[in-house]
Amino acid sequence: MKAIVLKDFGDTDNFILENNHAIPEPADNEVLISIKAAAFNPIDYQMRQGKTERKRMHSPILGREFAGVVVKTGQSAHQFKIGDSVFAASGSMGSNGTYAEYISVPELILAVKPENISFEEAAAIPGASLTALQCFNRLAIKKTDAVFISGAAGGVGMALIKILVAKGYQKIIVTAGNEESKNQLIKAGLKEEQIIDYKLDNLSEVIMERNNGQFFKHCIDLAGDRMSWICAQVLITNGTYTDVTALTTAPAREELFHKGAVIVNISNYAYSLQKNYHYYGEKLNEFMQLMSALAITPPAVFNVGPLAVETVKRAHQLLEDNLTKGRKLVMQID
Numbered sequence: 001m002k003a004i005v006l007k008d009f010g011d012t013d014n015f016i017l018e019n020n021h022a023i024p025e026p027a028d029n030e031v032l033i034s035i036k037a038a039a040f041n042p043i044d045y046q047m048r049q050g051k052t053e054r055k056r057m058h059s060p061i062l063g064r065e066f067a068g069v070v071v072k073t074g075q076s077a078h079q080f081k082i083g084d085s086v087f088a089a090s091g092s093m094g095s096n097g098t099y100a101e102y103i104s105v106p107e108l109i110l111a112v113k114p115e116n117i118s119f120e121e122a123a124a125i126p127g128a129s130l131t132a133l134q135c136f137n138r139l140a141i142k143k144t145d146a147v148f149i150s151g152a153a154g155g156v157g158m159a160l161i162k163i164l165v166a167k168g169y170q171k172i173i174v175t176a177g178n179e180e181s182k183n184q185l186i187k188a189g190l191k192e193e194q195i196i197d198y199k200l201d202n203l204s205e206v207i208m209e210r211n212n213g214q215f216f217k218h219c220i221d222l223a224g225d226r227m228s229w230i231c232a233q234v235l236i237t238n239g240t241y242t243d244v245t246a247l248t249t250a251p252a253r254e255e256l257f258h259k260g261a262v263i264v265n266i267s268n269y270a271y272s273l274q275k276n277y278h279y280y281g282e283k284l285n286e287f288m289q290l291m292s293a294l295a296i297t298p299p300a301v302f303n304v305g306p307l308a309v310e311t312v313k314r315a316h317q318l319l320e321d322n323l324t325k326g327r328k329l330v331m332q333i334d
Contacts, residue, residue, distance in 0.1 A: 003100035004312045005060045009050030012313040021061075024095035024104040031080055031107050032072035037123035038098035039065045040304070040315040040329040041155070048316065052246065056092050056269055062312075063098030065089045067113055067122035068333075077107045085113040089126035089280060093272050099312055101333060108277035111284040121298040124328035128155030128299065129287040130268050130280065135242060136163050138264060141218055148207060148216040148234055149174045150198070151223030153181035153326040156244060158188055158299060159287075160220070165189030166294035173210045175203070175227070177322055184300055184326025198223075204233040221245060228252035235261055242266060302327040306334065 003021040008014045026032045044062050046053040067087035070080050080086060088109045090097075095104040113122045135156075141147060147164070151157055152174035164172060165188065174190065175198035176182045182195050196206055207230070208214070215236035221228050224247025232255035235241055240262040248256075256263060271279040290296060302324070305311035315329045 001101040002307055003061050003096065004307065004309055006048055006062055007060070009048065009054065012048070012316050014048070015309050015312050017309050021100065023102050026072055026074040026077065026104040028074045028076045029106055029108070030074045030095075030104045031070050031077050031086075031110070032102060032104045033066065033068040033086065034071045034102055035066045035068040035098055035100065035333045036119035037067045038063045038331045038333060039123040039127065040312075040319060040331070041065070041127055042319055045316045045320050058092045059094075059096040061097035061100050063100070064091050065123055065125075065127040066098040066103060067119040068103075071102075073107075079107045080110060080112075085119070085122075086110040087113050087119075087122040087126055088284065089130055089268065091127075091269050091272055091280075093277065093280075099307070099331070101307065106277040107281075109280035109284075111281055111288060114288065117298050120301050120303055120330045120332065123330050124155070124299040124301045125287070126280075126284055127268070128159045128328070130283050131156045131244060131266060132159035132163060133283055133287050133290075134266050134268065135160055135220060135244070138266070139218060139220075139240065139242060141169065143169055144171070145217040146171045146211050146214060147173070147218045147220065148211075148231065149220045149222065150227035150231060151221070152176060152195075153185055154222055154324070155299060155328050157222050158184065158326065161185065161188045161190060162296045163290065163294070166290075166296055171211075173207055173216075175207075175223075176326075178325060180325030180327075182326075187300075198227065204230050207234050215239065218242065221248070224248060229255070232256045232259070232261075235259060238262070240264060299328040300326060301330050303332055304329050306332055 070084045153176045219231035219235045220242040224245035228248040229252040232252040242264045244266045304315045
């Protein structure tokens with residue numbers, strides 16, 4: 001099979017195309033998928049750079065979510081049949097990453113692709129939706145609670161905001177980086193005054209002003225680094241700081257400690273470490289039921305290109321430069 005392989009940590013020049021990579025053989029409880037679309041995530045370039053996320057790598061083929069068609073099943077895999085269209089967040093649970101023509105995964109992590117969405121839209125759903133759903137379920141946010149969300153125009157932020165807006169939450173303030181991202185957030189249901197440019201020098205003051213000078217009960221940090229410090233500044237004493245990045249700074253951690261903050265770490269791969277594969281398929285189906293019940297739309301997608309080194313390099317650069325503009329980056333694989 002064709003696959004884009006990372007030959008070493010570093011810049012995007014380390015990606016190469018292999019035309020004769022071995023097609024994986026599904027294990028007993030696995031299915032083999034012909035990938036039709038793969039999505040890109042920030043963890044992809046963080047792995048490529050050799051950051052802490054590289055510990056989650058199990059294959060030199062990167063990529064962690066996909067949509068495709070079942071082409072072969074293991075002996076004990078009976079949930080899907082050949083020809084079924086499916087999608088999943090494979091993480092490190094697959095035979096390889098998703099920058100490839102095929103992947104073998106545990107059948108329990110899969111969900112059936114709805115007929116009314118494309119393979120590209122389906123590939124854009126699972127990773128972000130599972131993280132957003134975990135945030136929503138674990139935090140138990142009250143509708144009277146003020147919520148600040150950093151990095152809101154990314155995949156997780158868009159999914160979470162769509163859930164919150166659809167369920168009637170109104171006390172939400174977020175950050176975004178450009179007009180395209182802002183427009184996507186408005187389409188998701190936010191008002192213009194709820195969106196703040198994260199590049200402002202006096203960002204924490206502006207965030208507080210938009211919340212009538214009040215601190216926030218919840219800060220959900222989808223960006224990390226500088227934004228972790230901003231979150232720590234605007235969080236109320238004994239408030240909840242939700243970390244989705246593991247990129248908090250030392251000053252932020254100190255401030256959160258001084259405020260006696262409750263810290264919630266959101267980690268989707270935690271369940272895979274326990275081989276709790278059922279969690280992924282179950283929660284993906286739960287999110288799809290929410291989408292239907294609340295009329296939540298699929299993510300806006302940007303098809304970066306076909307399975308090729310240049311496509312992968314371009315996608316990684318767009319992610320690193322924060323130029324996704326509120327869209328999920330996907331790669332079409334024929």
